[in-house]
Amino acid sequence: MYLNIVIFYLLIALTKAQEVYQQTNLDKLLTIKLYHSINSPDSYKLRGTIIIPSSKEKDLVIKQDKPLTDEEINDLDKAARNNGFYFLKAVAYKSTSEDQTKMATSFIEACSLVQSGLSDIIMISLDYYGNLIGISLTSTNPTCESSYFSTDSSNKLDTFNTTVKLISTTLGPVPDTLSYIQRMEQEKNEKLRGDKVDNRSFFGKYWMYIVPVVIFVLISNLASPEGMEQAAAR
Amino acid sequence: MSCACEILRIIYALYEDQIHKWDWRQQFIGIDVDSCMRSNSETKDLIFCTTGETNVISAINRKGEIAWRNIQEEQGRLIGSSLHKTDGLITVSLYKTKNGSKIFIRKWSQDDYGFLIAENSHFLQGSQNCLVSIDASKSLVNVLCGESGSQLKKFQFLVNKDQPNAKPEEQEWTNLDGSPTDVNLENDCIFVGVDNLVCLTSFSLHYIALRDSRWSNQPLPEALPGDKRYVLERILNQNGADVGYFGLKIVRNTKETERFYLYKVASDEDKSGGLQWLTTFPKIQKVSILTSANEPSHPQFYGVSSTKTGIEISKFGLDWKVEKSVSTNFDCKSHANSLHRFSIVQFGSEIEFIVTFDDQRLASFDSKGNMKWSREEGLSSIIWSQFVSLPYFSASSAKHDFRSPNDFLSLSSFKNRIYSQFVSIQEYIISLYESFLTSEKKTLEAVDEESREKSLVSDVFGFHKLLFIVTKRGKLFVLDNVRNGKIIWTHFDAKLKDDIIEEQKRIDSIEMERGRKCDKIPVISVYLQRHNLFTPKVTIVSPKGYLISYNPLEGRVEDSLDLNTRIKLSMLMHHADDQGIKGIILMNEADKVTFYPESTRETFLSHKNNYYMLVSKQTSEQISGYSLRHLQPTSPGSSHEDIAQRVWSLSLPTLIGSCLQVGWKEVDEHVHSQGKVLADRAVLYKYLNPNLVALINRGEESTDEESGKINVVQFYLLDAITGSIYYSVVHRRASDPVHLVHSENFIIYSFYNEKQRRIEISSLELFEGKEMPPPPPVRTPPKIVEHLSFIFPTGIRAMRETQTIRGITNKHILIALTSGGILSLPKIFFDPRRASFATSKYASSAAAMEEGGVYLPPYIPELPIPSEGIINYNQSVADVNHIYVGVSSLESTCLLFITGLDIYYTRVTPSKTFDILKDDFDHLLIIIVLAALLLFSIATKYLASRKTLNAAWK
Structure with missing residues (x-):
């Protein structure tokens, strides 16, 4: 009877734990919808979606199926020639709820985007809990060359070749007292060990100083009797 | 032997005669x-x-x-x-x-x-x-x-x-019965006597004797038009005691007092009760009483009013007529003549009046109206300071040629330069001649007021500079940095004072609401618009759109302008126009952009593609970037085109009561070396993005977890142009006070660790790697970010790095300690690259850390406070708020100005004075030796030639 109840509660606890686990996993999942706009930041259209299941880069999923329309390509080309901007807006959704959590916008010089052949790099910064802070857009060709437009680029660019980079917030470093203390201990031990090893006899340690002195004394002793004799002879 | 040892030992002490040799301190009692x-x-x-x-x-x-x-x-x-x-x-x-x-x-x-x-x-x-x-x-x-x-x-x-x-x-x-509604005890009420409270509302005067517990009210003496209002005024006697009198005065918007109604609160014995109107003084601003022990019932009334040329102090008789009055005159443009406090002190039979003006100048006048002393207490509340260079010869001798440097890039400017050099040589010769004649050196102190302008001349090493100062009470000061901070010019601007006080109140109320104080919120912005040596121009921008242009060399207001709009962002342009003036870009709350002066718009338009702006608020997580690329050269004011375009935006994680601090690099910072030479002769290139900003946001984390709310300090590295975050780190259980230093390729910040209850300093260094970085327009994130934390054993009040003219000298980090000391610690102590050493196999070998001839000390988690690093020896500086840094013409020397309750000026030489000869350098000996060598070489040459000649004859 009691056993049954215990097992029942255990089961409930297990399912609860699983739920919690799933929820936390889901909580981490971040969906970012990308909208873009050419030349002015007020006519945003959906460009694609990025799904970030964890804050590791390799798990990223990018969906950008819709190619650019002819009109958009024309606009982009025009903006590139007129020193215009290409704007990108990111709206983040936590997968558990539909309401958006955070929004960030970024921009790039349109010519830079066109000249790179629509190969852009999106950097997404996340906070410590995996929420969106901001995005930034660069391309593989960061400088604009005015000579580029003289040759007519007939090859149509309509799909983005996007690289996504994640910059997540980490915990700040703390003063490393532990390894310092360890190092101190180690040095102390080494010193102690060094003291123990050197237990040779006094002569063993300082023979190199003693031997020359002894030789010198010997030589002077050898030399002096002659001198004495000479002195005595005079 | 021991004697020689004593001489050879390096002594890091200061001799008595060196105190105040090149530093000075001024102490204040506060504002x-x-x-x-x-x-x-x-x-x-x-x-x-x-x-x-x-x-x-x-x-x-x-x-x-x-x-x-x-x-x-x-x-x-x-x-x-x-x-x-x-x-x-x-x-x-x-x-x-x-x-x-x-x-x-x-x-x-x-x-x-x-x-x-x-x-x-x-x-x-x-x-x-x-x-x-x-x-x-x-x-x-x-x-x-x-x-x-x-x-x-x-x-x-x-x-x-x-x-x-x-x-x-x-x-x-x-x-309580009949209590006035909508009064703020602090602003609208005063305590009179021991238990009487008097409050002012827009219609009547409310009064309560606390022993009665019942409010009564009394109508105001007269109805006022919109631009005037009533103010309650306490009246104290010479001991600061309240003897039952108070004042009600009418002030106009211009702070001018029109009438002063004197009231008395009926005492216990007087059964009639309530407030008793005694008399009305015209134009009196403050009233003070002198009571004598012999006749406590007959106090003497003294009033003070401001006149066009100063102030007037009057003594009133028993019939409220002016019995005696003295007036004193001073320059009302340099000093405020509106009054803040008025007190009477008595020395025996002598009476002295202590008057505090609105600019927080404290002055003492005797009964004849002569000023006995005055103290500029405003200097204890400095909110901005800047070193301004002096010309190499006095401006008066160059009056005609250098006032209008219209043409910067032409032949005439070259001619001007040659002429200026000629004049300076001429002046030098004349001064030499004069000093020869008078045979006594004129000391700087001996220079009198008359030749003030003449004394404003730079010395050879560029140590002599002006300190331009803005105080919390809207007073501008120009101090001489070598003559013990002597005041050269002052200027008081009542409008600036009101703007600053209003903004401060606004910030205070926001902070009180949020329950957190963000220290160091800059209230005003100041820009050095023209860097010309003869006509420098500093412009102050108040948050309410009031601008003042000031020439600190001549002490003259060049221009003042009220835009009547709240300024969200002001920014100095990098490009100067042909007058040498750098324009200021001003953006109001509606993102509309104006230029000051308007003529710099043209200069801006030719460089408009290069300008981006970063907008952040101290109390908000939203940060955004703006571009002005679409700006057209239309007539100003007429179009809506002047609206700046927002190009990027991001929002930092939401914190409760957040304080955001943005750390830019110094605009005109010189970085001498692009890289560091490593032990293996390879070069580690520094990451030197001039638009990199360090952001620190701190506050309470609002997580919905059960763990409770914790204080966090978040640190970000952001590119101000693209708005991309390059690096982000969070310190949990950390809080105020936060101090930030950002220079070259390093960032150092300090915060309080709540868990360990200690101050920690975190140090970052950014590198490009061992390959040459791409040319400037390419914006890439730093490839290597080294980050290391340290424990700092005591509290920090301010932090700053040293700056030198070419950036060759080693950097020191200056830390103002809570104890009043200023610590100068070599940057090498903060080097974060040891973090990677600690884990590498070289950890224990010192040889691996040696690079470019510099030995990197091993990592010790607690930073030392060496006593020889305290640069202000025993001259403690109380309540430091800021360290201002200036450069001298000597590479080795950096000028410091430390502000707080006290002000302190000194100069530091982080790498010792490598480019200056010592004071006791024996010039005579070296000349004699050189001459002897020269003679000797000539003689030997002659002898040698004779020898060869003789040899040839043989």
Whole structure:
């Protein structure tokens, strides 16, 4: 009877734990919808979606199926020639709820985007809990060359070749007292060990100083009797 | 032998005669003087002054010098002070936070030392507004606190050294009859006598005697038009005691007083009760009373009013007629003539008037109206300072040619330059000749007022500079940095003062609401618009769109302009126009952009593609970037085109009560070396993105977890052009105070670790790697970010790095300690690259750390405070707020100006004076040796040639 109840509660606890686990996993999942706009930041259209299941880069999923329309390509080309901007807006959704959590916008010089052949790099910064802070857009060709437009680029660019980079917030470093203390201990031990090893006899340690002195004394002793004799002879 | 050792040993001590050789300190009593009273002991000629905002109690001698000074809690505010006949000085301070307030009551001795005799403190729930009245003769302090007029609480303290922290007698009133609505106890009410409260509303004067517990009201003397209003005024006697009088004055918007109504609160014996109107003084701003012990019922009334050329002090007789009046004149453009406080002190039969002006100048006048001394207390509240270079010869001799440098890039400017060099040589020869004739060197101190302009000349090493200063009370100062901070020019601007005070109040109210104080919020922005040596121009931008252009060399206001719009962002352009003026870009709350001066718009348009702006607010997580690329050269003011375009935006994680700090690099910083040479001869290139900003946001994390709310400090590296975050780190359980240094390729910041209860310093260095970085327009994130934390053993009040003219000299980090010392610590102590060493196999070998000939000390988690690193030796600087850095013409030397309650100037040489000869360098010896060598070589040449000739003959 009691056993049954215990097992029942255990089961409930297990399912609860699983739920919690799933929820936390889901909580981490971040969906970012990308909208873009050419030349002015007020006519945003959906460009694609990025799904970030964890804050590791390799798990990223990018969906950008819709190619650019002819009109958009024309606009982009025009903006590139007129020193215009290409704007990108990111709206983040936590997968558990539909309401958006955070929004960030970024921009790039349109010519830079066109000249790179629509190969852009999106950097997404996340906070410590995996929420969106901001995005930034660069391309593989960061400088604009005015000579580029003289040759007519007939090859149509309509799909983005996007690289996504994640910059997540980490915990700040703390003063490393532990390894310092360890190092101190180690040095102390080494010193102690060094003291123990050197237990040779006094002569063993300082023979190199003693031997020359002894030789010198010997030589002077050898030399002096002659001198004495000479002195005595005079 | 031992003698030689003594001589050879390097001594890091300072000789007595070196004190103040190249540094000076000025001490202050603080701003917002509450009252000044004369010591009651007959032998001591001291004047006690207490300051409200700075919360300092001090004694001043009769020469205007500080005899002693006691600094109380910095966040607190002094709300009352009074002098007891024999016992001591009683002061009351209030420390307000969102959740609780604390009252500190202290009694100080009246002698030369100012000992603390007795202390009492009391904690109150919630943020309270309190008024205080002190009955010094009975050592009783009445503190009345409350949120509104109907809910009042009175605490009566007995200040006695035998009973420290005795519980106060509490008395509470709720739902008082006829209480005025919508009054703020602190702003609209005054405490008169021992238990009378008088409040002012827009229609009537409300009065309550607390023993009656019933409000009564009285109509105001006259109805006022919109631009005038009533203000209540306390009237105290010479001991800071309230004897039952108060004033009601009419002020116009221009702060001019029109009328001063004098009232008396009926005393207990007088059964008629209520408020009694006595008389009306015209134009009087402040009234003070002199009571004598012999006839306490007949006090003498003194009033002070401001005139066009100064102030006028009047004594009133029994019939309220002016009995005697003295007026004193001073320059009303340089100093304020509106009054802040007025007190009377008595030295025997002599009367002295201590007047505090609105610019916080404290001055003492004798009964004839002569100024005995004056103190510029505004200098204790510096909110901006800048070193301004001086020309190499006096501006007066170049009056005609250099005032209008219209053409910067032409032949005439070359001609000007040649001419200027010629004039300077000429002047030098003349000065040499003069000094030869007079045969005595004119010391800098001996230069009198007349030749002020002539003395404003730079020295050879460029140490002599001007310090341009803006204070919290809207006064501009120009100090001489070598002549002990002598004041050269001052200028008072009432509009600037009002703007600053209003903005400060706005910030304070926001902070009070959020329950967190963000220190160091800049209220105004100041820009050096023209860097010309002869006509420098600094422009101050107030948040309400008021601009003043000032020439610090001549002490002249060039221009002032009121845009009447709230400025969201102001920014100095990098490009100067053909007049040498760098324009200021101003953006208001509606993102509309204007230029100051308007003519610089043209310069901007030719560079408009290069300008981006970053907008952030201290109290918001939103950061955005703007571009002005679409700006057209249309006529200004007519189009909507001037709206800046927002190109990027991001929002940092939401924190409760967040304080955002943005750390830019110094605009004109010179970086000498692009990289560091490593031990293996490879070069590690520095990451030198000029648009990199360090952001620090701090506050309470609002997580929905059960763990509770914790304080965090978030750190970000952001590119201000693209808005991309390159690096982000969070320190959990960390909080204020945060200090930030950002220069070259390193960032150092400090914060408080709540878990370990200690101050920590985090240091970052950014590198490009071992390959040459791409040319400037390419913006890439730093490839290597080294980050390491340290423990700092004491509190930090300000942090700054040294700057030198070419950036060759090693950097030192200057840290103002809470103890009043200024620590200069070599940057190498903060080097974060040891983090990667610690894990590598070279960890223990010192050889691996040696690079470019510089030995990197091993990582020690606690930073040392070497006593020889304290650059201000025993000259402690109280309550430091900021360290300002200037460069001299000598590469080795960096000029420092440290501000706080005290101001301190010194210069530091981080790599020692490698480019200057020592004072005791023997010029004569070297000349003799050189000459001898030269002669010797000539002689040997002659001898050698003779020898060869002789040899040829043989």
